[in-house]
Amino acid sequence: MNSDFTLAIHSLTFLALQPDRMSTSDAISESAGVHPVRIRKVLSLLKKHGFIKSKEGTGGGFIFALDLCEVNLWDIYKITSEGALQPKCPESNEKCIVGANMQRVLCSIFLGVEEHMGEYLKDYTIKEVVDLVNKRQ
Amino acid sequence: MNSDFTLAIHSLTFLALQPDRMSTSDAISESAGVHPVRIRKVLSLLKKHGFIKSKEGTGGGFIFALDLCEVNLWDIYKITSEGALQPKCPESNEKCIVGANMQRVLCSIFLGVEEHMGEYLKDYTIKEVVDLVNKRQ
DNA sequence: CTAATCTGTAATGATTAGTATTACAGTACG
């Protein structure tokens, strides 16, 4: 799994703590320790799904578009990393009963895992993450 | 995540269907569509944890050491891929409250996710996987 | 209107993770 998921969480948490003004991709990228273009790519996704708004030009940047409680980690996972759990199986041998069926079986298992994980992630909203970040300063 | 986890499941399922004789790493690798050395590396792990036995030399190979119901997918995940969910965060900025705390928060969240996934995977034993593989031949 | 400051995105290059391959030592058997 790439780190788009964690970068999205990082970005949203950052924005959550600056609710009154625009934050630039430079500021967020400095906080997260990655390249600004990378952050803009992630933010672009988040914008497309309506979690944040953006504004170009001087004084522009990004800002939260929803209430912190309305965005949970499962929403974020789905748009950044859905399907990432399943390791890609090489084409296995159709002549072997195991090879011929394993891929199907593994797919269904991993789908189940992801779904199950979803139930867990739904319980974490950005509000909760913000609270955790604030807890130990 | 690399595919050691799925290769381990594949190998064990293969062995489960050959309970009376040794299977070689070549046979398993052909079924799984990967290189024999790779399979031997995975099998080496499984052996170290007592799931299978091996024998060198002519007529040697690998064979299941336990009852199929005694091995569940969580056991296998733990020895092949524990911690693999967490994407590695780059060193973030200690001067920013988000950067300084996000890593700790994400770690605890991912630990929770993995633990939760464990509850799900514990319900799948190799026996169940074998049944699924046999279902549609 | 022009320069400065942003987002948006494509394209390229670097780095790292994952995998295949080679090589060879060690064990067992006939």
Add this chain to the structure above:
DNA sequence: CGTACTGTAATACTAATCATTACAGATTAG
């Protein structure tokens, strides 16, 4: 002995991830 295996290290290849460069478009300040 020679053959057929496991066990493992070392190297090479490939694919995924990430950084960087480049530049077009939007917005604002002066």
